Amino acid sequence: MGENIETVRLGILGCANIARKVARAIGLASNATVCAIASRYKDKAVKFAAENGFPTSVKVYGSYDQLLEDPGVDAVYIPLPTSLHLRWAVMAATKKKHVLVEKPLALHVTELDRILDACQSNGVQFMDGSMWWHHPRTAHIQHLLSANAIGPIHFIHSTSTLRATPEFLENDIRVKPELDGLGALGDLGWYCIGASLWAKDYQLPTIVTALPGAARNNAGVILSVTASLLWDQPNQTVATIHCSFLSHTSMDLTIGGSEGSLHLKDFIIPYQETSAFFDFTFGAKFVDLHIGWNVRPEEVHVATEHPQEALMVQEFARLVATIRDCGSSPSSKWPEISRKTQVVVDAVKKSLELGCKPVYL
Amino acid sequence: MGENIETVRLGILGCANIARKVARAIGLASNATVCAIASRYKDKAVKFAAENGFPTSVKVYGSYDQLLEDPGVDAVYIPLPTSLHLRWAVMAATKKKHVLVEKPLALHVTELDRILDACQSNGVQFMDGSMWWHHPRTAHIQHLLSANAIGPIHFIHSTSTLRATPEFLENDIRVKPELDGLGALGDLGWYCIGASLWAKDYQLPTIVTALPGAARNNAGVILSVTASLLWDQPNQTVATIHCSFLSHTSMDLTIGGSEGSLHLKDFIIPYQETSAFFDFTFGAKFVDLHIGWNVRPEEVHVATEHPQEALMVQEFARLVATIRDCGSSPSSKWPEISRKTQVVVDAVKKSLELGCKPVYL
16 A cells, blocks of 8 residues: 555654554554664664564664654654653654654653653654553543543542563563663553543642552562552542552553442453443442342443554554644643653652652642 | 241341341341340331331340340340440340341440450350351352462452432431441441451451541541551552442452452442352463453352351351350350451551551551
8 A cells, every 4th residue: 555645654763572562553553654663783673574564665774863864754653661762752853753652751750851842842743652542442431431420530449460470570671770760650550640640631639649568679670569649629539559560460440430430450451452341330229128239330342443552553643644744733632641640650659769658749 | 937946046236227137137047036126215126026027926125125134035136336336245245145246346446355355254156247258259269369369469459338328428327426436437448458358368467558538527427538458478468448438339359469360349248149259360461462361350150048148147146056055165256357357447547547647557
């Protein structure tokens, strides 16, 4: 298929595992195409291109700089370790490339602000690589929440856990302080915090508290942490989050309102690609004598034509094309969500460092 | 049906709503029978007896003292407001009546200890009215946990919430400081704390912390509270609990181990009487490219011949009969579980009073 005028040409900086998923997603997206891949080692890039079935028209570079100099590249996807985001996202923005950056974005919000400033001053779109925002299930639930379908939200609980192998705990970049210093808080807690903010319509909480019982490795990287967030407005809402490299896979999200509740078992990565579901319970009461319930959770299924990561790429490419072809300004929606998420990540980390004292935002 | 030698004759002190459920349960239990009902107002007791279909052989008393003097009564069920438990449970024990007391048991553990001491020194059985312990689903899961089916437990989360009506929030005994001063923490948190202790084989946590965002009514009674518990042994386990009179009905319990996880949506009161289920997930991983899961939760169904409250009565009556007919000593199992639950309830309350500071047990 030839490229049409709206197609956004993406370069990929680095051959991380997650880049395979996103490369496939770019292939599935109707308005984007992979046009270049770079690695510090050209052999790795060549191998990645072959393994992912890239056509020969895709350029293969042995350095990130070379890819960023390519005028045929509209935008870059950056799946590098967190500590390299600042350098390469800023560099990309300076070269007028729009940036889609893997989460976690930065080691702290000051670093992220330098990235966001670079994007803004260069007029390029910024988005982080959280895929679940883009699933139609997410939009469906957001619609329910906006319509006040479960009443004011009182409680949110989410988990993001995976059982890391001994090898992961020894060697993965996510447990190396110089590469991904936020550990499980950045890699997994990012989702829980994002989901809590999303449920509260992106309002920042007023108090963030890490809870006793966090685990760190010998280098001080967080392997497991639990935290609570509190909102005072428009009504009091408490969220608890738990993220861990030590526990069996879980991706639970529960939102409890005064009139109903929602539960997702797989909010970050749906069980399957073509459809996802959530439990919706409304008006549950006990029957006479309290010997059972009047209703049970209803499974609401939401089909999707494309997997969520392809929808993410499509949304990113749509924004990029609007800027490139129509002279629009970058959308502030995604950078703002990313920044708020980072602010809360930082607050959990700070609370931990203060011995689980509350941090006021 | 005539009473056989093993039948335990129960008197009911008070006509609370929950007494209707337990009266029915006594009728369903194979080894127990209602033999007396007392209210401070005899008319109420007469009405209760009629409405619950008690045969005319059931004695109806206009005072608790009179019921306790009845030599035909083996044991009493006490569904009175919490603040009356001390007086009437101790009185019952003194009169050599075994006691089944509704939860929450006492306003603090010192009070509970006076009840437990009275039971012990009078050789009578004590049990609290938590019904879910007695469901075969609970035993089934306990068996799985004992067999290390999900590996070491890292995380436990439970909720117990109900959306109280404005009338409840105005008039119910559970929001009156002089009747049930622990509010939602006692009425609902009792279950979450009990379930967390149960999952950890009844080991007390080392740190208990209330989280910011508790709600109280004008009289200071807790309407909503979130808390975390931490165990250090044999491995670090964090539990979060959330109980509230302000939120839609929920009774979630999640137990996350290193190799698998369990989830119950209705752990306190099963959706239906004849069978209950839980989700069991083991060895969940993402498929290649992280575009889905290799397994989904398995729904494990556990049938029960009798509802859990009838099984509770049967277990209580079995212990009572063993003492009465065989000269056994009272079992320490149930009083110990009740006491540990109360200790953690007290710790959450203390942490709240200290402004959410950690309380070390």
